[in-house]
Amino acid sequence: MRADAARNHERIVGAAVLTFEEIGPQATLEEIAARANVSVMTVYRRFRSRDQLVRAVFDHVLTTELQPITAVHTDDPWQDLTGMLEAVTEVLARRRVIISLAHEFVTFANESTQLFMQALEPMLRRAIDAGVVRPELLPRDLTVITVMNLATVHPGDSQGEDRRRYLALLIDGLRPSPVTLPPPSPHDFFEPPRADEPAP
Structure with missing residues (x-):
């Protein structure tokens, strides 16, 4: 170029x-x-087309605002992980329109989600190896936590108090526990159902 x-x-x-x-x-x-x-x-x-511009915009947010957050590496794996979740939520809370636009394109949104989960994996692995989180956690668990937390974002909470409160509750569930989490379904959470799959 x-x-x-x-x-x-x-x-x-x-x-x-x-x-x-x-x-x-x-x-x-x-x-x-x-x-x-x-x-x-x-x-x-x-x-x-407008669609190509939307994709370029989301790629820009992913590569310049989200992926650098997942690259943080200090000697505190717990703080790296929880700080990443907090920072990612703050970015996405500011980019709600762009996220909603990206989800108009299911294939693209899923490709981007897969890339994001790959970026999360090294940080999650360090936390597991350090024994500060549940050993059964998967990268997709962190992505789902982010999605759930974004559901608390609303116009009446301009200071982000609700999303910080509920993210703290979700983060607490990452800590090691004597009770193992139930296994996830074999279906990829972020992959749309195939045409030949029955509706739930």
């Missing part, structure tokens, strides 16, 4: 992040182009 094309790409994606969050999922490519200070034709040259 040429340097000017790369600059336009980053400018458009950055503008799209802000425009979607400020205006909502109905934000148009014209509004994004104006925010990026480029022509609409430039947006269409870089992204052949």
